[in-house]
Amino acid sequence: MREIKVSLVGFGNVGRATAKVLIEKGRLFEERYGIRINVISISDTSGTVWLPEGIDLREALLVKENFGRLSAWTNDYEVYELTPEEAVREVDSEIVVDVTNDREAWTWHLRALKEGKGIVTSNKPPLAYHYRELISEAEKRELPYLFEATVMAGTPIVGLLRENLLGDEVQRIEAVLNATTTFILTQMERGLSFEEALAKAQKLGIAERDPSGDVLGIDAGYKATILHCLAFHPITYEEIKVRGIAEVTEGEIERAKTKGKTIRLVARIEKGNVVVEPAEIPKESPLAVESHENAAVIKTDLLGELIIKGAGAGLKETASGVVSDVIKAALRLV
Amino acid sequence: MREIKVSLVGFGNVGRATAKVLIEKGRLFEERYGIRINVISISDTSGTVWLPEGIDLREALLVKENFGRLSAWTNDYEVYELTPEEAVREVDSEIVVDVTNDREAWTWHLRALKEGKGIVTSNKPPLAYHYRELISEAEKRELPYLFEATVMAGTPIVGLLRENLLGDEVQRIEAVLNATTTFILTQMERGLSFEEALAKAQKLGIAERDPSGDVLGIDAGYKATILHCLAFHPITYEEIKVRGIAEVTEGEIERAKTKGKTIRLVARIEKGNVVVEPAEIPKESPLAVESHENAAVIKTDLLGELIIKGAGAGLKETASGVVSDVIKAALRLV
Incomplete structure (x- = not known):
């Protein structure tokens, strides 16, 4: 021992x-x-x-x-x-x-x-x-x-990118990396306003008292930055584009719904280019996650598309x- | 160098x-x-x-x-x-x-x-x-x-189980691990008989001339055995239960369809118990894969459900x- x-x-x-x-x-x-x-x-x-x-x-x-x-x-x-x-x-x-x-x-x-x-x-x-x-x-x-x-x-996306796929080149990652925004957007789909949804998330302990880290996309941005470092080369958070969900309107949520889509805070990570922003996702996409699940679609040259999906939050x-x-x-x- | x-x-x-x-x-x-x-x-x-x-x-x-x-x-x-x-x-x-x-x-x-x-x-x-x-x-x-x-x-399920999740205990894995049977079952859903679907798979080079390894579930059984060894403890192929897709009838395929389900060759892996057999899967399940994709749902004590999905065949x-x-x-x- x-x-x-x-x-x-x-x-x-x-x-x-x-x-x-x-x-x-x-x-x-x-x-x-x-x-x-x-x-x-x-x-x-x-x-x-x-x-x-x-x-x-x-x-x-x-x-x-x-x-x-x-x-x-x-x-x-x-x-x-x-x-x-x-x-x-x-x-x-x-x-x-x-x-x-x-x-x-x-x-x-x-x-x-x-x-x-x-x-x-x-x-x-x-x-x-x-x-x-x-x-x-x-x-x-x-x-x-x-x-x-x-x-x-604990969903092992870091281990997967860092210690596996050693012969592959990653071409693109698309991911939903923040569970609090997913919760708020889901509540808005059920008819709550952004403020009501946020208040509910805070009451349940899903959002923090100062929710800006989640709502403004900073948390997802940090994670997207880290994934870029792993898949491509080191960058910093200052080099990426981030727009949170604070400006997502009830009208946008409704319009997505009528098209059979759902809005999620999506990170798109390509070599030298990282964008985190609310995006319309088809309901059947692996990124159309619910609750505290996160998901990533990793595209590589040899393997094609690889999906990993699992808990993105929780103690x-x-x-x-x-x-x-x-x-x-x-x-x-x- | x-x-x-x-x-x-x-x-x-x-x-x-x-x-x-x-x-x-x-x-x-x-x-x-x-x-x-x-x-x-x-x-x-x-x-x-x-x-x-x-x-x-x-x-x-x-x-x-x-x-x-x-x-x-x-x-x-x-x-x-x-x-x-x-x-x-x-x-x-x-x-x-x-x-x-x-x-x-x-x-x-x-x-x-x-x-x-x-x-x-x-x-x-x-x-x-x-x-x-x-x-x-x-x-x-x-x-x-x-x-x-x-x-x-190359979908890194072995690396994921062997070198990650080191603090978790796996409780169960459910997986679709053979792409040839998925192809045949998909063709049967489109109206072909088992024999026609198999012939088509052979013609496209998806099934081998002697298709028994895939069709009888041996290939999926080998893989399920290996996953059991990784997640629990070493066993051999002789200790698991395998039933392939050769006896799946067009009637069964149709009945599944009317229930909004699809039949896939599913491996269920629990501690000391591995079963590979055709099973009805809801269309929205991560196991309802198409084409050459494989998928696994790994349940652990700490993380809950983790899904990994990607190419399961191809050169x-x-x-x-x-x-x-x-x-x-x-x-x-x-």
Whole structure:
């Protein structure tokens, strides 16, 4: 049995879902992969809990869920005031897992790589703005830098493009990559106004209190940028065109319906050209997804069209991608 | 630039399609991966052409296509009478590519592994009957044993199950894995009898002269066996239940149609239980594929349902899987 030491940075919804999977399935992973995943530090915005022997994840969840912050933990554990940059430098882990929304996380991703640590991330902006630097630093140091959960939650489109189809050239990807906009558009098809649909999404926890990331297409844009980096060459979010769904009218929804079509926020990704915008989709198209499903149609020179479709949101669905990457990173590092 | 020496065993349709991709895209692979794939031997049933400096694949294709056998090659090349077992022992290659239909190929796969060579195969029976031995020999020796093209041609369902979803447990797979039966059933829906549809498939080269492998469900059964090995644990083809489409009547086809359904040869794969048989599928199901498309619905504990759909047959589509695996094996060996 080989032990791998992990720092978990971020203990919000995705971080806690990841911890739950590690609690429930840790034993199974030991049997299946011969690897014990030992979380030795957890950081949230209140501080960093760090225990070199490993943290009891059940207790960490209890503290967080009862008190809302890790710094409330006072019995056996030391809570340190460390920035993420300090944490990745000081904590002796082998893999750093970023499940934050920190837009500037790329700085401490780079720091972690320079310290010889692998990275697993569900956090999109580092890749959407700094793909080239991060991947080349990781390659130079032969360290894993894995990001399955950044696009389509755990549905393995990143693994598919990054580690498979090695003889194919991708010609085009068309994809629906944001579930919140799908929910809002579906509700509008049922007669709600944009504002009503958005309010419903917020009430159900599908949209955030500040919904701009989803509604303006930024989230889908980040993901489309990452897919372009994988399929073609590194670009940044600034180089793509994005129009969200805020201006989609009830009239447009109706017109699409009468033509047997449906409007979805579609990303079209070609070499050097990425456009994210609302588009009419035939009802029978694989992109006419419902609920929290995402879908991508990947066209390549040898294979033709390949469709991958699955969960694009959800906590355990996102944790699926994070945990798969942690295991993958661990298997490469042992 | 690192060179990797490859033995190509089999020079039928898939072998030649593979050679064509290597000719057309070899330069690109050198740039992209820093690897030169050098085929130093090619075997067909007439003999083995072997040149330690590397074979001119263009010439090999010309000889094969003009004379039907490699042993007709008499100018610069030596043609040896070697069994595949002798070829993998004597030829100094690093990767052996099996694109034959040799049912007993597992013996020389094992031999190749024992000689320290990696394997890439599109040949199904070795895996459908000897998965456990072959994979454990490869793991013991830390050699690649790759078989993307055995299931769904180059559509990367093998890579998806083998190298991704590492934190998920698969609960069930439902899949349509044989394109010839889909063609025949589609033709029957258009009014042809089974015999007429089969004759048409044979005329178009979709079904073989001896169509039993497809029609009796053996091909789909091999693939379903391999998927079970990947998703659960090793089994053999003898342990699964297979019923082909030879007994599907025009009446059954009609009855399905009136219910808005379609009959396809469906593989249902659960832990310890694999059944391949004709089944009624709703028209809107992802399994209601047309033409040469295959589809699989993979249900897991964390992700829920994941759908992958793409080419399940075709020469360059199969070569896509073989070539991707050759590159993957080369990247691991360098």
